[in-house]
Amino acid sequence: MTSITFLGTGGGRFATIYQIRATGGIYINDGARVHLDPGPTALLNMRRLALDPAKTDAVMISHCHPDHYAEAEMLIEGMTRGGFKHAGTVVGSRSVIEGVAGFSPAVSEYHRSIAARIVTATPGEAFDIAGMKVEATPTSHGDPSGVGFRFHTSSGIISYVGDTELTDELAPVHKGCRVLILNVTRPLGSRVPKHLCTEDAGDLAKKVAPEVVILTHFGMKLVHDGVRKQAEFVEDLSGCRTLAAEDLMTVQVGKTIRTARSRGKEIIEEGRGPVDLDA
Ligand SMILES: [Zn+2]
Ligand SMILES: [Zn+2]
DSSP states (O other): OEEEEEEEOBOSHHHHHTTSSOEEEEEEEESEEEEEOOOTTHHHHHHHTTOOGGGOSEEEEOSSOHHHHTTHHHHHHHHTTTTTSOEEEEEEOHHHHTOBTTBOOSSOHHHHHHEEEEEEOOTTOEEEETTEEEEEEEOOSSSTTOEEEEEEETTEEEEEOOSOOOOTTHHHHHTTOSEEEEEEEEOTTOOOTTSEEHHHHHHHHHHHOOSEEEEEOBOHHHHHHOHHHHHHHHHHHHOSEEEEOOTTOEEEESSSEEEEOOSOHHHHHTTOSOOOTTO
């Protein structure tokens, strides 16, 4: 069994600045524990779900935008027990690890020095996290060195496209996944360059044809227009079961794929808990 927990489902400048949705990234547990794209609220939402940062095997950052890296250094301190134990892997695009024109490294030299291993992710190349194979995939986004990832878990392939616009190369590289996670920044009728909108998500999902599509990284306008409407459009166009992620939602990937309630009791009582999209 593999679990995918959404520590945030917001993305883009304004949804992040105003925390319209949390932006804490995605936590995948397949025995190997990976924290992907930890933006603001990563630590707080880990605490809410009783996830221990010291148990993380890899902090992974797809590109050098703060909705994806803002809390990475604190999580690296968690992974290394405050910096006292060389442990864990930091994975990042070239911009995140080394810096490229216009993008500073997102992780300081000190934080790179305390991790046991640093991986610069390059599209087409694979690496290993605690026994799990991960491939880096191409993107076309503001950060030219940005990547997506394909996780070869014990429950099949989970693909995360990262921040990207729709390109012809995306469908072939993500084909064969069971779960396709799409960062959809813009809603129906409002395409912008360098991001996926709902129509793009539908086209890509149709070509990749996974068991389940999960939409996340919602921009402010998309949240305002309604996330379910976007998921219904993608499902109708692609013929694939499509979920709009909710903050603190967990998706269990086993023989079947289902959503689960979080352990964050306080959050459920506030009515902000995960929604059972099977209901
Ligand atoms: Zn983003
Ligand atoms: Zn971005």
